[in-house]
Amino acid sequence: xxxxxxWLVIGMGAGLLGALEFSFPDLTKGVAQLSFTRLRPAHVxxxxxxxxxxxxxxxxxxxxxxxCKTKLxxxxxxxxxxxxxxxxxxxxxxxxxxGYTEGREYAEYREPIDILIVIALGSVSxxxxxxxxxxxxxxxxxxxxxxxxxxxxxxxIFIVGNRTFVAMDGLNDGILNWFxxxxxLGMWFTVLGVGIAYYMLPxxxxxxxxSHSLSMFGFWTIAFFYAPTGTHxxxxxxxxEWLKALAVIFxxxxxxxxxxxxxxxYMTMKGSxxxxxxxxxxxxxLTGAFWYLITCIQxxxxxxxxxxxxxxxxxxxxxxxxxxxxxxFTFFVIGALYYGIQRITGKRIYSVRLxxxxxxxxxxxxTLFFLALTIAGLQQSVGWALGYPVxxxxxxxxxxxxxxxxxxxxxxxxxxxxxxxxxxxxREQPISSALEIKVAVPIEGDSN
Amino acid sequence: MSEDNNKQDLKSQGxxxxxxxxxxxxxxxxxxxTVVVAIPNLPSLKSKPSEYAIEYIEKNKDGSIKRDSKxxxxxxxxxxxxRAIYSREGCFxxxxxxxxxxxxxxxxxxxxxxxxxxxxxxxxxxxxxxxLSNEGGKLPDEWHIAHLKDPRFYTPGSIMPSFSxxxxxxxxxxxxxxxxxxxxxxxxxxxxxxxxAYFPEADEAFWxxxxxxxxxxxxxxxxxxxxxxxxxxxxxxxxxNGLGNGPNALAMAKKPANFSDPKYKKxxxxxxxxxxxxxxxxxxxxxxxxxxxPQQMWYLVAFLKTLPQDEKPIxxxxxxxxxxxxxxxxxxxxxxxxxxxxxxxxAAKSSTGGSASAH
Numbered sequence: 128x129x130x131x132x133x134w135l136v137i138g139m140g141a142g143l144l145g146a147l148e149f150s151f152p153d154l155t156k157g158v159a160q161l162s163f164t165r166l167r168p169a170h171v172x173x174x175x176x177x178x179x180x181x182x183x184x185x186x187x188x189x190x191x192x193x194x195c196k197t198k199l200x201x202x203x204x205x206x207x208x209x210x211x212x213x214x215x216x217x218x219x220x221x222x223x224x225x226g227y228t229e230g231r232e233y234a235e236y237r238e239p240i241d242i243l244i245v246i247a248l249g250s251v252s253x254x255x256x257x258x259x260x261x262x263x264x265x266x267x268x269x270x271x272x273x274x275x276x277x278x279x280x281x282x283x284i285f286i287v288g289n290r291t292f293v294a295m296d297g298l299n300d301g302i303l304n305w306f307x308x309x310x311x312l313g314m315w316f317t318v319l320g321v322g323i324a325y326y327m328l329p330x331x332x333x334x335x336x337x338s339h340s341l342s343m344f345g346f347w348t349i350a351f352f353y354a355p356t357g358t359h360x361x362x363x364x365x366x367x368e369w370l371k372a373l374a375v376i377f378x379x380x381x382x383x384x385x386x387x388x389x390x391x392x393y394m395t396m397k398g399s400x401x402x403x404x405x406x407x408x409x410x411x412x413l414t415g416a417f418w419y420l421i422t423c424i425q426x427x428x429x430x431x432x433x434x435x436x437x438x439x440x441x442x443x444x445x446x447x448x449x450x451x452x453x454x455x456f457t458f459f460v461i462g463a464l465y466y467g468i469q470r471i472t473g474k475r476i477y478s479v480r481l482x483x484x485x486x487x488x489x490x491x492x493x494t495l496f497f498l499a500l501t502i503a504g505l506q507q508s509v510g511w512a513l514g515y516p517v518x519x520x521x522x523x524x525x526x527x528x529x530x531x532x533x534x535x536x537x538x539x540x541x542x543x544x545x546x547x548x549x550x551x552x553x554r555e556q557p558i559s560s561a562l563e564i565k566v567a568v569p570i571e572g573d574s575n
Numbered sequence: 576m577s578e579d580n581n582k583q584d585l586k587s588q589g590x591x592x593x594x595x596x597x598x599x600x601x602x603x604x605x606x607x608x609t610v611v612v613a614i615p616n617l618p619s620l621k622s623k624p625s626e627y628a629i630e631y632i633e634k635n636k637d638g639s640i641k642r643d644s645k646x647x648x649x650x651x652x653x654x655x656x657x658r659a660i661y662s663r664e665g666c667f668x669x670x671x672x673x674x675x676x677x678x679x680x681x682x683x684x685x686x687x688x689x690x691x692x693x694x695x696x697x698x699x700x701x702x703x704x705x706x707l708s709n710e711g712g713k714l715p716d717e718w719h720i721a722h723l724k725d726p727r728f729y730t731p732g733s734i735m736p737s738f739s740x741x742x743x744x745x746x747x748x749x750x751x752x753x754x755x756x757x758x759x760x761x762x763x764x765x766x767x768x769x770x771x772a773y774f775p776e777a778d779e780a781f782w783x784x785x786x787x788x789x790x791x792x793x794x795x796x797x798x799x800x801x802x803x804x805x806x807x808x809x810x811x812x813x814x815x816n817g818l819g820n821g822p823n824a825l826a827m828a829k830k831p832a833n834f835s836d837p838k839y840k841k842x843x844x845x846x847x848x849x850x851x852x853x854x855x856x857x858x859x860x861x862x863x864x865x866x867x868x869p870q871q872m873w874y875l876v877a878f879l880k881t882l883p884q885d886e887k888p889i890x891x892x893x894x895x896x897x898x899x900x901x902x903x904x905x906x907x908x909x910x911x912x913x914x915x916x917x918x919x920x921x922a923a924k925s926s927t928g929g930s931a932s933a934h
Contacts, residue, residue, distance in 0.1 A: 163668075163736050164664050164665030164666065164668055164669075164736060165664070165665065167665060167668050168665060168668075226663050226664065228662070228663055228665070229695060230662035230663065230665075230667070230695040230697070231695045231696070232668075232700065256596065279600075283603060283604070283607060287607060290694075290695060295694065296690075296691060296692065296693065296694045297687070297688075297690040297691040297692070297693055297694070297696070298687050298690050298696070298698075300693070300694050300695055300696040301690075301696040301698045304695075304696060360700050361673075361698065363673070363675035363676060363677070364673045364675075364685070364698060365673070365684075365685055365686050365687040365689075366687070367687075436675075436677060439675075440671055440699075440700070440701055440702035441701070441702070442701070442703075444700070444701065445701060507702070511678070511702065512677070514678070514862070515865060516705075516861070516862075516865070517702075517704060517705045521733065521734065528734070
């Protein structure tokens with residue numbers, strides 16, 4: 128039922144994980160003194176578009192045909208977009224490190240690379256929508272809504288956000304920049320991640336989703352509330368007041384979809400929480416859901432004027448951004464990868480112990496990282512609020528930078544383990560009998 | 576048969592299946608284009624450059640825009656080239672360029688029109704380093720170039736990366752850009768009130784703290800104590816006699832205050848104290864309350880009140896950094912005796928023996 132191509136895409140996403148992107152958060156910290164400003168865009172873009180987008184797209188190329196009970200519309204096209212995407216990310220990394228940048232946050236890739244990405248993205252979207260048209264089930268499961276929504280919005284957002292296609296002057300450029308910067312998070316990563324989690328949880332716990340209507344409610348409120356929130360990055364700048372008010376109100380309203388999604392997740396898991404101890408993919412997904420709770424309650428609060436007044440410009444915001452992309456959506460998609468890699472190839476995972484190491488190193492590393500940045504952000508906000516010169520308090524942040532580097536190292540190391548584990552899994556012989564495949568699917572702990 | 580049915584279904588859905596998404600996609604692109612591109616670019620709605628907007632494009636002598644003979648694109652001037660480097664090297668990841676209402680020490684606030692000539696924006700979203708909106712003129716070019724090459728030599732503990740890999744020309748362009756930031760805003764007389772702002776009643780805690788060991792500001796002893804503090808901390812910019820011509824002044828675009836200006840006659844003790852404690856936003860004048868005790872600042876006030884304030888300011892331009900020349904240049908013109916000297920002379924006369932000096 129599934130094509131080998133789908134596997135290729137996921138494999139590529141997993142390969143990229145170890146080989147390309149996860150080393151960069153660590154590198155940026157380690158050599159910050161030398162060329163942090165060049166590495167930062169390279170890191171952000173490679174992690175966001177190289178790792179997270181590609182892994183998400185790979186997971187979707189598996190999930191959508193599975194949910195539609197049909198084949199992917201064109202395996203060739205998926206293959207093509209996979210190669211194109213990889214070329215774009217590789218070129219993008221080299222050009223950014225050499226200072227060829229558009230100079231707008233999250234949209235640093237230069238024109239040719241933007242065009243490559245748009246073509247790849249458009250072909251994946253086209254592919255999935257054509258798959259949807261040939262579906263064999265009438266009713267759309269909520270994951271399909273989420274994922275197809277993302278593939279509808281992302282090309283639009285990407286085209287609007289990049290200077291290659293739309294160029295503006297002055298503050299308008301800033302507003303547009305943050306429309307883009309926040310919406311690749313909101314209408315791409317969030318929607319894809321939640322869609323994947325909605326697929327994984329019922330599939331692995333073996334129960335139906337707790338409430339279909341609640342999940343649809345969550346989807347449409349995200350769709351309604353997310354678009355204008357980007358301006359909350361410019362709250363104290365001379366941007367028109369009505370735009371800021373809109374951004375603040377809609378940011379705060381995002382609590383609604385978040386709560387509805389999480390209630391649904393947790394109620395679906397009711398009675399199955401024991402699975403956390405033995406089932407590794409579900410452990411990853413639920414940890415992601417935990418970080419989702421933290422980051423998405425934090426987000427609307429820090430977008431309100433009073434709190435933004437205090438913590439804007441600080442590392443707190445950086446910690447928050449990592450909690451969303453790394454803590455939540457990376458955990459979601461890693462769960463999906465561990466699940467999918469066995470499902471698609473019919474091979475047993477190489478080492479469950481390595482999976483556990485991966486999980487704990489990533490979780491501890493990220494928790495250290497998040498706490499360090501949050502504390503550093505609060506220290507900075509005191510400095511800005513009292514108006515002390517930067518040089519006076521910047522030294523007090525040194526321990527936090529160190530803790531952040533330690534967390535980053537742990538995460539990098541865990542990702543190497545992950546890549547090694549996946550590589551060894553792919554080298555193994557597939558299990559021939561269908562029964563054994565079923566047994567292999569949930570990764571059970573060997574102890575307990 | 577079921578396959579046939581399916582095919583039939585798909586065929587009958589065909590038009591619906593394609594038309595609706597096509598219309599939705601086309602419609603959303605039309606809406607986005609209108610909102611994002613067409614409306615903001617209407618001539619009447621396009622953001623107009625304010626008088627503080629910085630010019631980044633080279634102009635011909637007749638005022639028209641100079642264009643590249645090959646590509647036809649406008650040629651950037653030195654600040655424009657520097658801005659491109661600022662953007663390319665990602666300075667905006669750590670330095671914001673908008674002053675918020677609550678910010679102190681970064682000078683006057685920004686307005687929308689100030690950014691009209693800027694693209695891509697460099698507003699920034701994180702402040703690992705200070706805001707640069709009003710950085711221009713605070714420090715000399717040489718300082719900027721040396722600091723860009725080796726930040727920790729000038730600011731120990733700074734985590735700014737070194738930009739020694741830039742060529743000399745690139746560094747010059749970048750510094751030229753930095754020096755334009757906020758200069759027009761500072762030079763506008765309409766903005767004077769921001770730099771002269773006086774809020775004595777603003778902060779109860781501030782005035783309560785100032786009462787701690789407050790000396791008698793009118794006493795000669797306090798002025799004597801203040802003179803030492805002044806020479807150690809202030810004279811390097813304001814000059815030995817407060818004429819605003821210390822050695823550092825040579826390199827500053829925003830010149831230090833000349834205390835012989837008659838307007839300082841109007842300063843009350845509290846005004847002096849507030850200004851010393853809070854510094855002058857947007858200039859190199861620091862907030863001395865972060866370094867000095869209230870008592871020391873009152874001593875300074877006592878000394879500052881003794882500086883000569885005439886009918887018009889005494890202008891003694893500073894020209895050389897030779898220390899002997901500096902002594903003679905910053906001396907008061909013949910015939911003018913500093914109140915400080917008068918006061919010390921009086922104090923010395925009235926004292927018994929040699930024990931009165933507060934040095």
